[in-house]
Amino acid sequence: MAPTTYAGPSAGLPDQTALHTGRAVFTEAYAVIPRGVMRDIVTSAMPHWKSTRAWVIARPMTGFSETFSQYIVEVAPGGGSDKPEPNAQAEGVLFVVDGELALNLDGQPHRLTAGGYAFLPPGARWTLHNTAAAPARFHWVRKRYEVVEGIEVPSAFVANEQDVAIRWMPDTRDTWGTTRFVEPDDVRHDMHVNIVTLEPGAVIPFEETHVMEHGLYVLEGKAVYRLNRDWVEVEAGDFMWLRAFCPQSCYAGPNRFRYLLYKDVNRHAKLGL
Template sequence: MADTTYASPAAGLPPQAALHTGRAVFTEAYALIPHGVMRDIVTSYLPHWDQTRAWVIARPLTGFSETFSQYIMEVMPGGGSTRPEPNPQAEGVLFVVDGQASLTVEGKTHLLKPGGYAFLPAGCAWSLANKGSFPVRFHWVRKRYEAVDGIEAPTAFVANEQDEPIIWMPGTNNTWGTTRFVDPTDLRHDMHVNIVTLEPGAVIPFEETHVMEHGLYVLEGKAVYRLNRDWVEVEAGDFMWLRAYCPQACYAGPSRFRYLLYKDVNRHMKLDL
C-alpha cells in the first residue's frame, strides 16, 4: 500500500479465536461502526465499477438519518468507472485516504493523492481510474441536491486538505478547528464535508444538539466521544453515524484526533413528510 496517515478499513477476516468484545452498536440516536468490523464479508460491488468494492457505512434510513449515503471505495490497479454515478440528481464528495486516483471531471483530469478532495455537483460528467500500482481507497459521500429558485448550482472543484488552512475555533488556543472546503455562507451548497482537528487533550466543551445529520469517520488518533447518553471510546478507522438532534461532545486523546465530517446545511426544513 502507498504511504498514508489516514485510516482505512482493516479488511480481511479476524482469526477464529477472536472474542466478541467489539464496540459496534446501533441505537435510536447513533450507530458506531468500529474499524474492526469493516471486513471483506461486508463489502459490496457496484454497477459499472470495475475491480472495485465498497464498504457502505451510511445510507438513508427512514426514522434515522435520511439525507446522505457514505461509502469507502477500494479500486484495484486498472480499475475504476466511466459511469460512476447512476443518479443525475446526486451530488458527491470524494476524499482519498490511500493510493492515487485519476479523476476526470468535465473533460479535465486530476491526480488525487491522500488528502485529495473533489466536489462533484449533480449532473456533472466524471470518471475515475486507478492507473497506479497500489489500490486506492477513498470516501464517497452522496446526497440528493436540493436546488433553490434564484440560486445557481455549485460547480465542481478539486483540492487537497494539506493545502487548506485549519480555521481554529475562538478561545481554544488553536486546539480545536475545522478545515473547510466550502465557504459556510455559500448558499449554493446544501452539504458540507469538512475535516475536524482536535489537538491532544482538546475538547468540544458542550453537548452539541442540532438538526444536522452527521457522518464522522475517524482519520487519525483516538478520543472519548459523547453520543446521546453515552461516552464512547473511538479511534482511527471508526465511523459514527448520528441522526438529527443526537447530543455530541468530545475529549481528544494523547495524540492529534481528526475526523471527516458530513452535515446537511443551508436549506429550509421539509414540511411534507
C-alpha cells in the same frame, strides 16, 4: 500542517478465537461502526465499476441516515469507472485516503492523492480510474441535491487538504479547528464535508445539539465521544452516525484526533411528507 495519516478498513477476517464482544452499536439516536467490523465479507460491488469494492457505512433508511450515503471505496490497479454516478440528481464528495486516482472532471484531468478532495455537483461529467500500481481508497459521500429557485448549483472543484488552512475555533489556543472546503455562508451548497482536528487533550466543551445530521469517520487518533447519553471510545477507522439533535461533545486522546465530517446545511426544514 503536521504530517498526517488516514485510517482505512481492517479487511481480512478475525481469528476464530477472537471475542465477539466489541464496540459496534446501533441506537435510536446514533450508531458506531468500529473499524474492526469493516471486513472483506461486508463489501459490495457497484454497477459499472471494475475491480472495485465498497464498504457502505451509511445509506438512507428508516431509523438511520436520512440525508446521505457514504462509502469507503477500494479500487485495484486498472480498476475504476466511466459511469460512476447513476443518479443525475446526486451531488458527491470524493476524499482520497490512500493511493492515487485519475479523475477526469468535465473534460479536465486531475490527479488525486492522499488528502485529495473533489466536489461533484449534480449532473457533473466525471470518470475515475486507478492507473497506478497499488490499490487506492477513497470516501464517497453522496446526497440528493436540494434545488432552490433563484440559487445556482455550485460548480465542481478539486483541492487537497494539505493546501487548506485549518480555521481554529475562537478561544481554543489553536487546539480545535476545521478544514473547510466550502464557505459556511455559501448557500449554493446544501452539504458540507469538512475535516475536524482536535489536538491532544482538546475538547468540544459543550453538548452540541442541532438540526444537522452527521457522519463522522475517524481519520486519525482516538477520543472519548459523547453520543446522546453515552460516552463512547472511538479510534482511527471508526465511523459514527448522529441523527439530527443527537447531543455530542468530545475529549481528544493523547495524540491528534481528526475526522471527516458530513452535515446537511443551508436549507429550510421539510414540512410534511
